[in-house]
Amino acid sequence: MSNADKALSGVGGYLDDRFRAARPVRSFLKKIFPDHWSFLLGEIALYTFIILLLTGTFLSLFFKPSMTQIVYHGSYTKLNGVRMSEAYASTLGISFDVRGGLLMRQVHHWAAILFLAAIMAHMLRIFFTGAFRKPREINWIIGITLLSLGIIEGFVGYSLPDDLLSGTGLRILEGVLLSIPIIGTYVTFFIFGGQFPGQDIVPRMYVVHILLIPALILALVAAHLFFMFHQKHTQFSGKGHTDRNVVGSPMYPYFMAKTGAWFFFVFAATAGLSTFAQINPIWLFGPYNPAAISAGSQPDFYMGWLEGALRMMPAWQITAWGHTLSLSVFIPALLVFGALMTGLTLYPFLEQWVTGDKREHHVLDRPRNAPTRTAIGVGGVTFYGVLWLLGGNDLIARFFDIQLYWTNWFGRVIIIVGPIIAYFITKRVCLGLQRKDRELLEHGVETGIVLMRPQGEFVEVTRPVSEDSRAVLTTRNEVPQLTAAQTTDENGVPSPAGHGVMGRLRTRLNHVFAEEIPLSDGHGGNGHGGNGHPELPVGADDKRSEPSG
């Protein structure tokens, strides 16, 4: 009996006697995971979250969430004798009087930034490959919720040290809350425990930051992973990849080893950044004082788009019947946030409504093969990108020596026009790429070899695309035409649903979504010499310009 066998019958036997676990655990170990670099983005989010829990626990051992004003006498002599809150003083203490404290603070902050960046990148991957389609709509909504929670959690954490920057962020929060119609003033007084800044906001945010939101995130992450696990991971198209299988390597030992290595890489990257790239040096900002500010104040990157929205919004305000509606704050800060998150949440259902596609999808789309979705996505990214860029308009104006006001006017125009232009360009690019794919299929891959025929004619040598590439190129998810059942009732009479404004809209959008370049242009060429090009056999050395699986 080998050592492994002994351990199995020992520990394994002990556990199995109690849990009858051999069968489920075996199937867990044999679970297949497909490989693709883009599948690692979500893992970055998961692992930075673990880093956040570890470093956050350490920081909470030293941080004092108190707004009681004290006079500082500590290691950072430049602030000796300065009045500040205990929160700020204890953050100075973590930085200067706890060994490794500064490192842990910086790891925590960098991990938070990577966490949100990874969530966003992961979300874009999911969107552009259509991984949100049935049966994964619920996991998509969980993901959007996690993104929203992550942004709030990040903002709250950024506000805890009570330095000048974090206090300014809270001041802006106060202004935003005050702009809420009818209940805004009350909400503000209840959250701050009275007038800004009060004595309560830091301890209240602390419990939200270390308990409430992390618990919600943890629960949702668990659900997210469980659903992913239960439904099995999606895969990209390739030879033998279908909606009814998963091709990859098993959980044990391959995926475990790979993902374990990835955890260490992510942690190493975070630690490396925290070693060499200083972040949030709160001792330079000084304690918060509502009468003080520094120019060039910037929030963390994930708040930049809301900052940009606040900056470019025209000064609209309605005063009527003795009340004031502060549109110049309410729209950019709350409506834009709500609109983007609502739009993201609803998108899978809107697409399903337009396409009438109720099938299960497990093979991912190449973005070019879903031109309308890709174009909508790029439009959305453009919208976000313009907002984000305008969040730093003062820095842009200074750096590029542009009039500040021009950046704002540019933003106000481009926020409307940009996404529309991006939509049409992207759609054309996608259709162009589809044409290129068709050409590859029909004419084969250019080898760069030119032959002279005996009669003096020069011809270009091509070779047909390999079987693998053919599988990638020919995998398309056709948008179903709306069937008669969806536009007519059971008697074949056009149903009111297909006839009214919504019905006509749906039919039109369905045509827009269905737009694509057919795989064959009708003259029957299939890449096997139909066009007078001599061909090299499959497997020849030249691999360029072929899509990868």
Next chain:
Amino acid sequence: MTDQDDHFDGPRGDRASRKRTGIARRRVIGTPSPATRHLLGDDGAGDRPSAVTKPRELPADLPNPERAKRVERVVALCFTISVLASLAFVASYVIFPIHSIDKVLKSNLGLGLSMTVALLALGVGATIWVRHLMPQVELTEARKPLASPEQDRAAFRETFTEGAEASQFVKRPLVRRTLLAASVALGIAPLVLLRDLGPLPRKQLDYTAWKKGTRLVVFGSNNPITPAEFSTPGGIITVIPEGTAGDLEALAKAAVLIIKFRPEELLPPTVLNWTVDGIVAYSKICTHVGCPAALYEHTTHHILCPCHQSTFDAQRGAKVIFGPAPRALPQLPITIDAAGYLVAQSDFHEPVGPSFWELG
């Protein structure tokens, strides 16, 4: 999808075998290979491992043992480096002192570098291990449709309906409705507990710490100021009400900018009666979202808020000339007291800071 489809997935191509060496057979996981199924006379549902000649699903060894030996040493080297770096982390913790900015930055470098190397070496070692020491495989696992078979759904419906009927929940609306009412009431009741989170706003946002006769003191030094001490046109300073230096709530509304003009430079809608000798006082709290509007451009007399770039014309009653702020910065009426110091004539005549619903 039939049961058969779960087990076989059509012929597999040769893609991976061309790309990689040492590739294993590809077969649908969770099913016996066709050969063993035949041998065992199994019904096809056999997920259980069999002691009979069942072929391995994963190869045990690499085709090239010498290369494997070399890779093994590289992986071991990586892991050893990680051990050393972890020891270096402990050493850095002991060696590097802290309690000053320079020392802390050195400590951060020592701890961070050793931690990074320890983690990176582990990641690199594990990656080389999985990519070069484990035989490469590509396996296929069947997906079953996610929806339950119809008979399972029917059985579920039956169970659920039976339970609902047994509970009498459907039959007895009185129980049902009162239970519903009880849950709603129980859910609403705790909401009142949130009432004491904060006081009611009442008119608190309408007033600041400025009162008739309150001296303007310089923010930072807390000294009162006379017009003579502030006589250079273009000058700007932040002032606060005397005695509020430590009161952040007072400062959040009462911070004021005073700007010196030549008296003829001040134009309407500036209220000239509220100025002293060309010195005009505006709220420093931006009417957009409350940041201190602290930047001043001498040549244009523009006050700029650094948060969102709302721009106010100090020469003309601090009216908005650009940006998202909807209202002018309120002007504080000032005069001088018997001792010659600048004092407030009264509080602001309108609320300062961001707009709110009750502003009117």
